[in-house]
Amino acid sequence: MHNSFRIGIVGAGRIGEEAHLPAALACPGTGVTALVDPCLERCEALLRKFGIQARTAASVGAVLGEVDGVVIATPNNTHASIALECLKAGVPVLVEKPLAVTVVEGEAMVHEAAAKGVVLAVGYSTRFRRSVGLMHDLIQSGYCGTPRRFVYQFGTRGGWNPLSGYILDRGATGGGVLVVTGTHFLDRMLYWFGMPTDYAYEDDSLGGPEANVVATFAFSSGEVSFEGTMRLSKTTALPAGFAMETDEGIVYLKDSDEAPILFQPRRDPRLELVVDTRPAAPRSERNIFLAQMENFVEACRGECKPMVSGAEGVVSLRLLEKLYACRKPMKADWSKTSGKVG
Amino acid sequence: MTTVAIFGASGYVGSALVERMLAWGTYKIRPIIHTSGNAWQLARRGMRLWSADLGSREQVREALRGCDVVVNCAWPPQELMISGLRNLMEVCISEDVKRFVHLSSVAVYGEPPPADSTCEEAEPRAKKGTYGWYKLQQDRLVEKFHHKGLPSVVLCPPNISGPNSPYLLEVLETFRKGGLALVDGGKWPCNLVDVVNLASAVENALTCDRPDGKRIFVIDDEPITWRDLVDGLMPLADGAAVPSSISTEEAQEVVRRRREQEAISLLGVVRQILGLPQTRDITRGSPFLVRSYGRIRRVTQWLPRGMARRLTALTEGRSRIVKVYSGPGWSPKLCAHQLRKVRHSSDRARKQLGYTPPICFSQSMAIFRQWYEVYHGYGSADWLLLRNLYPHAAQVG
Numbered sequence: 123m124h125n126s127f128r129i130g131i132v133g134a135g136r137i138g139e140e141a142h143l144p145a146a147l148a149c150p151g152t153g154v155t156a157l158v159d160p161c162l163e164r165c166e167a168l169l170r171k172f173g174i175q176a177r178t179a180a181s182v183g184a185v186l187g188e189v190d191g192v193v194i195a196t197p198n199n200t201h202a203s204i205a206l207e208c209l210k211a212g213v214p215v216l217v218e219k220p221l222a223v224t225v226v227e228g229e230a231m232v233h234e235a236a237a238k239g240v241v242l243a244v245g246y247s248t249r250f251r252r253s254v255g256l257m258h259d260l261i262q263s264g265y266c267g268t269p270r271r272f273v274y275q276f277g278t279r280g281g282w283n284p285l286s287g288y289i290l291d292r293g294a295t296g297g298g299v300l301v302v303t304g305t306h307f308l309d310r311m312l313y314w315f316g317m318p319t320d321y322a323y324e325d326d327s328l329g330g331p332e333a334n335v336v337a338t339f340a341f342s343s344g345e346v347s348f349e350g351t352m353r354l355s356k357t358t359a360l361p362a363g364f365a366m367e368t369d370e371g372i373v374y375l376k377d378s379d380e381a382p383i384l385f386q387p388r389r390d391p392r393l394e395l396v397v398d399t400r401p402a403a404p405r406s407e408r409n410i411f412l413a414q415m416e417n418f419v420e421a422c423r424g425e426c427k428p429m430v431s432g433a434e435g436v437v438s439l440r441l442l443e444k445l446y447a448c449r450k451p452m453k454a455d456w457s458k459t460s461g462k463v464g
Numbered sequence: 465m466t467t468v469a470i471f472g473a474s475g476y477v478g479s480a481l482v483e484r485m486l487a488w489g490t491y492k493i494r495p496i497i498h499t500s501g502n503a504w505q506l507a508r509r510g511m512r513l514w515s516a517d518l519g520s521r522e523q524v525r526e527a528l529r530g531c532d533v534v535v536n537c538a539w540p541p542q543e544l545m546i547s548g549l550r551n552l553m554e555v556c557i558s559e560d561v562k563r564f565v566h567l568s569s570v571a572v573y574g575e576p577p578p579a580d581s582t583c584e585e586a587e588p589r590a591k592k593g594t595y596g597w598y599k600l601q602q603d604r605l606v607e608k609f610h611h612k613g614l615p616s617v618v619l620c621p622p623n624i625s626g627p628n629s630p631y632l633l634e635v636l637e638t639f640r641k642g643g644l645a646l647v648d649g650g651k652w653p654c655n656l657v658d659v660v661n662l663a664s665a666v667e668n669a670l671t672c673d674r675p676d677g678k679r680i681f682v683i684d685d686e687p688i689t690w691r692d693l694v695d696g697l698m699p700l701a702d703g704a705a706v707p708s709s710i711s712t713e714e715a716q717e718v719v720r721r722r723r724e725q726e727a728i729s730l731l732g733v734v735r736q737i738l739g740l741p742q743t744r745d746i747t748r749g750s751p752f753l754v755r756s757y758g759r760i761r762r763v764t765q766w767l768p769r770g771m772a773r774r775l776t777a778l779t780e781g782r783s784r785i786v787k788v789y790s791g792p793g794w795s796p797k798l799c800a801h802q803l804r805k806v807r808h809s810s811d812r813a814r815k816q817l818g819y820t821p822p823i824c825f826s827q828s829m830a831i832f833r834q835w836y837e838v839y840h841g842y843g844s845a846d847w848l849l850l851r852n853l854y855p856h857a858a859q860v861g
Contacts, residue, residue: 273849275841279630280474283501287515290500290507298508329510334839351846356504358628358839365849374852453838454508455483456627456831 127419130156130213132182132204133195134164136283137218141247142193143172145411152419156185186211191241191422193415194218197288198295202227205242209234214241216418216428220305221435223296225443228436235432241421242432246309249429250410250417253375253383254310256399257364260373261314266385266397267370268346269315274307275353276377277360290331298331301442304354307364309430309438311350315341317437318350323445326454333357334452337445379410467492468670469531471552472538473513474503476630477567477621477659481537482506484663491670496527498540518548524555533563533670545598546605553609564616565669566606568679570655571596572620576804583809584620584679603679610677617669617817619662620679622808623801625828626659627835636697636836638795640704640856645794646802647715650691650707653807657684658828661821668817680816681808686825690802696829700836702851715799722796 129146131138134157146154156177157165165178179185182192182204191214194204202222205215209231221244222228235242248254260266282302288294295301311318318339325332335354341347353360362377371387383397414429421428468485472478473495482495483505496514497503503513516527518540528534534556540548549566556564573581574589574596588603590596603618610616623631638644657665665682669675694707710718813819823831837843841850851857 271846271849273841273846275850275853280502280504283499287500290503290513292510299504327508327510330508331504333504333508336841351841353839353841353850355839359633360840361853361855363853365852367849372849372852376853455487456835 127152127422128155128188128190129153129415129419130158130182130185130189130192131195132158132192133218134159134161134168135195138193138195139168139171141411142195142415143168145409145415146193147172147174148409148412149415149419152415156189158182158185182207186213189213191216191418193245193418195245197291198301199223199293202231205231206234209238209240209242212238212240214243214418214422216241216243216245216414217432217435218245219247219309219435219438220244220296220301220442221432221439225436225439228432228439232432232436241418241428242435243418243421243428244309244430244432244435244438245414246306246430246435246438247410247414248306248310248379249313250413251379252399253381254313256397257310257373257375257383258314260383260397266366266373267368267388269341269348270367270369271348272350272364272366273353274311274350274364274377275355275360276303276307276362277353277355277358279357279359281356292331295331297442297446298325298327298335299333299354299356300325300335300337300445302331303356304335304337304352305438305442307352308441309434311339311352312434312437312441315350316343317441321441321445321448322450323448324450324452326452327449328454334454336452465490465492466532466670467494467530469494469496469514469528469534471496471516471518471534471536473497473506474499475537475539476628477624477662478537479503479505480626480659481535481663481666484660485667488667494528494531498538518544518551521551521555524552525559528555528559528561531559531561533565534561535565535567535666535670537567542598546601549602549605553606553614557609557612557614561614563670563675564606564609564614565666566602566616566618568603568618568620569596569599570620570622570681570808572600572603572679575800577806579806581806581808584681584812607677610675615675616677617672617675618677618679619665619669619682619813620808621657621662621682622655623657624659624662625656625684625832627831628839629659629832631656632697632832635693635798636700637854637856638798639694639697639707640702640854642704642707643793643795644694644707644798645710645715645718646690646694646707647710647799648712649709650694650802651689652802652805654688654690654693654802655683655804655806655808656688656693656825656828657682658821658823658825660823660828664822665813665817665819668813668819672817674816676816680813681810682813682819683808683810684825684828685810685821687807688825692825696825696832699833700842702842702854702856704856710794710799712803715794715803718794718799719796719803 129152131142146152154176158179159165160180162178177185177188192208194201194217201217205217208215231242289302319342320340323337326334333356337352339350364375366373371385374384385395385397387393417429420426468491470478470482473482474497482493485491485493494514495506496516514527516523572588572590578586580586588600590600606616606618625632661684662682841847
């Protein structure tokens, strides 16, 4: 046990229970030594559920001397203060997405991590999908052609329901569906295409967290320029996925961990090609949270860089802020078109 | 101002009702939800949402304290359908609630409903254990509490249309996938009520003079057929072929085969019980039950292949059994809905509530289409890419 990497998990809510704790327990060479949550009963319940022994505490400060790295899985508006406390003590941090609620908070975290020379990673877990890395390589190499337009959508009737219900509190999340759901795609989009040169954004918020979003992005680099659209919903089901038209065909990637990249070449529309890496990735590609945990531990040991660094998390926050700053209202009130007829 | 508590406020009807009532401005609204996961439609308004579990009388009491009237749109889990409603109404009586409006369903009349269920007095005959049967038990409970002193109105809508209507979306997707057949050319009644019309009926029910605790149909005014519905959805068909016409006998065969398959899957109930993780854990822990399962598995070699496969799947502890429908691919559910062949009447709603539907079918469909275009990007420059993410794209090409 002495040689194992000691993980502390802050936040005993649903994502901690269903993703980070199982990942930490499954990660080779690591052990969970601390579980932190203001609700100690919840910590004890999780320890019983997973049959483990670990220190429990109501605040992270109590366990900082007993962990080699901390996973922060708490409401978004608490990320910065908890992370800064860890980083100031020289403890590496993996923060659930988004990095923080504001760019200022995020920059402070990045600055502190750099000052202490410790890892600050962001939990954009979908980056660990094999298809996401491969898509990046395909776009960079131009294998499927030059992009002309893309669309992305993700919509559910309701969905993820954290124990605290903080998800409906705009103050706690920093927004609505854009932050809760869309930030994963924004991270991937930034990874694939870089920062857009222009953007437009509309949502249906009437003071609370927006439930529906349509955003458009323009990209321009040299002679290549193209646009993309992102549609997000928490009120209607939208089949989730990414589709990109290029000058050589159409590329599809459904939004799931196992989905393959499909390519329909323009020169022969009868074909649909599955694009995959060869040989299959050797690591735990089936569980992205486990892959994320392995990456974090290896980064803390100096064996690699974190898949998503704090600096990249700040870039995501910057784009979030820009989108909200140019917000326009989306048509949402159908009652006004439902007047009496005749 | 009258304060109205709306239970089930995060559901499709509940959230639409809250939004309509806010637009009227005549009530103080208290939306009451169970969990936050589905409450985005209301949360986006930044309004306060109250939370209560119908299984807890204390939570219910806390949530509706100070409310004058209550609308119940809640659709709790089956085990709370009756006890949860009883809790709610008992608290309503003790809190001196002046009016209780309960949302029932035409499903209480069974599938298919009796031909005389044009009016509410027809005998309900939903099969025990079905959704309609639970709603029927609820109706009886409401009537009982009405006589105990809780003035109640039971509104009985059919499938509900409007922006984001789960029913219209299901019909549309089935249509696009080629799974919608029109029985006898689509000439049979399609009972629908627009969510705005239903909200209007709720408003009427909150103020009507003589509530009697009995069911009242709330339906759109025009005699809509399934052909009309398909015509209304046609602009969103995305290249799908006009649905085929099949005879009543063919539709009955589609429904019969589906029911037969469900019966084959070891009586549904057994499947559900055996499929529960808790049951599997228990059986795995018992040498006797493990041996019994072993015997069942040996018996399977004498059974027809389909049944043997299902039994084997159960004994191996898989939680789901894949149903393979080998028919022509038409939706049994939508065939069954067309075989109802009865048009419920809103006469009683008009007389007792003063119900006048604010919007007509064509306007309802126009709003649905407009909503679909905005929220799904249909008809936009992106649609040619987006459509490939939809299940129907593979069928339509």
